[in-house]
Amino acid sequence: MSDSAYRVETTSRLAQWKIENLSSCTYRKSDPFKIGKWNWHLSVEKNRVLYVKLYPEISNLTRDNPPIASFIIRVVSSVGDRKAFAHPEIKEKLLKNNEDFVWAVEVPLTGKFIIEVEFLDLKTTSPNGEEPYSIFADGFTQKRLNAKALESLGRMLTEGIHTDITINASDGSIGAHRAVLAARSPVFRSMFSHNLQEKELSTINIPDMSIESCQAFLNYLYGIIKHEKFLMHRLALLHAADKYDISDLRDTCHESLLDDIDATNVLERLQNASLYRLMKLKMSCIHYLVKFGKIFDIRDDFNTFLQNADRDLIAEVFHEVLVAWKGF
Incomplete structure (x- = not known):
């Protein structure tokens, strides 16, 4: 099994784990990935249903300041028409160990699929005993x-x-x-x-x-x-x-602008990143569209983008599409 089988790709708030194949009665745990100030793991276990777990890595930080997470988690079939199954939005869930969030996905999955976690907010407790505060808020x-x-x-x-x-x-x-x-x-x-x-x-x-x-x-x-x-x-x-x-x-x-890229704003931010020469934002938007497969979720908006955007910018996007197709 190659190392890539356990690697989770991330942006500031989005994590994706691509799983090539999971045979019956199989357990797999991802490599740690960093969102906010915590290292996280995803794990999957397939028996009669698929169990998906999300939890922070156990450490002094986790014990003293466990994350309070709001997130959306999805399982996306990466074959055919890319069917997606989403858990209802989780709001302010205290996560300390691998039993605090378990999702039983009862829809049968075959072949390649993607587990995606979009963190809407992450809060931590204050060292002074005050109300939890968001680590994403700009201080x-x-x-x-x-x-x-x-x-x-x-x-x-x-x-x-x-x-x-x-x-x-x-x-x-x-x-x-x-x-x-x-x-x-x-x-x-x-x-x-x-x-x-x-x-x-x-x-x-x-x-x-x-x-x-x-x-x-x-x-x-x-x-x-x-x-x-x-x-x-x-x-x-x-x-x-x-x-x-x-x-x-x-x-x-x-x-x-890097902090909260999502499907509703990614194309506008991509064009502004190109206009104002913000390379990091531009590449983050392109990766969000291509590497994380979001280009399929906003097809109508993307078609409008193709009709109106700068030709050089469109060429950059399609270059990344070709690179992604070669590597998948």
């Missing part, structure tokens, strides 16, 4: 809000304290501070250092952003953006980061 916002200096900086924006520049978005205006904008963006700094319209009229026109997105953009620059607002405006923030050369915002958006 950069809370850390900034805890700093008194940044709280004061945020008040300058929210209370309009001595603003000296007006930003005109597509549907509204908001006051800001030249010094803060210049410190955060070399493009803004250049505007204020030369005799440009922005310096003379004390205004910046940003017609390609709504006032709501512009407010989120300024909140990020001032260190007071809330996590849910960041998630809501990620693509607009990515555009602003590229336009105004704000590398930390670009990197933050990039990492966040």
